[in-house]
Amino acid sequence: MSELEDSVLMTRITSGDGAALAHLYDRYGRIAYGLAYRVLNDPSGAEEAVQDAFLQVWRKADSFNVDKGAGFQAWLLTIVHNRSIDQIRRRANRQGKETVLLDDGPYIGEPDPSIEVLAGLQRDDVRKAMQTLPDDQRLAIEMAYFQGLTHREISDCTGIPLGTIKSRLRLGLRKLSEQLATGSAEHLVIN
């Protein structure tokens, strides 16, 4: 089973194959736990987030559409991120500040060719792309993504006007996506 693609393993999971889920865990468990730990800085919380994520994969496997550009790793890590941020917000008891995270759900709909950009990305690619961002844009993105802060909370924390924070998030993500697309194209040329 070691060489089976994610899509094959997901199909097996829809048939109740626990070994297939275990294999996906062996393949992605470290990055999933690493992400949760980065967000939560708490081993038990990270465990909980990762377990919840894999349970979600198990429950929703039959709706995962591999034919429409869906990437399993991206889906899994989105769930892990969401579960981690949920914990932060529960701990902070952020009443009345419920926010909406990137949809947990598998990518269903028209094929999106840009999803393939993700498939070829390595850690170094993304880190290099992040390094091209101005520090203030990178910091704002990291505060939002890894600390689960809203744009208002980032503004309050930093004392920077809300409009400026919005711009930094928007321009930072736009530049990051351009860098990643460029990097992906370079990989294709080199390979």
Next chain:
Amino acid sequence: MSDSKHNEMQEMLGAYALGALTAVESQEVSAYLVHDQQLQTDLAAMRIAVLALPLIVEEVEPPASLRASIMAAIEQEPRIAKIPAASTVPHLKLVPPPAEVNEPDETGSSYPKWLPWALAAAFLLFSLGMVGWNQLSDDNVTTPATIALQSTDPNLATGGEAEFLKDSGVLLVHFHDLPAVAQNEVYQVWLISGETVSSAGVFPAGTTDFAVAADPANYDLIAVSVEPGPVGVPVATNPPILTGDLSVA
């Protein structure tokens, strides 16, 4: 769609992609995006960037116990299995009562030898009025029909109830007092329509709930047997311990 509204929404797009808006703000952006193709395109690009962010973190070896915890947790989940298409299931011939059949038929096709027995038992149960039917309806709410599963062994105090959840298209089965099975055995659920017997999946002993994406209107009978684990068998090798008449659903 005014330029000022477009610009306002555009400014919020980064925070929206990152989940850094409140629920109210996010709903406002979502509602606006439906009408603005340009912002939809911008958002799609930003979502790629957001999806790539986890890749910058260092991988960390999880505690060794986490894998086992996950596997134990999924064992507790109701099993939901898709029924294979009818064309993938061997077509069965009508056969005499099981006592008269000891050999495979001429074509070598496989069928559970208890099938006619199970059908007869289910018909008997129906005739005796032992099948439960509970359905209420009003203008707004329809409760699902409940089908009782009866033990085929009078000395075995086990049973179950099956409910079809129409909204989700799921047949949910609850079992009680299922007997223990050998370590290498599992319970296997079968859905029977005429001569066609389809495996609906397996579950381990100790499970009380099982779900399958199937409409009982398409089947005559549900049955449960004990079969070799961990994945069961394509054709039942043991007589059922539970049966339920789906034709009344």
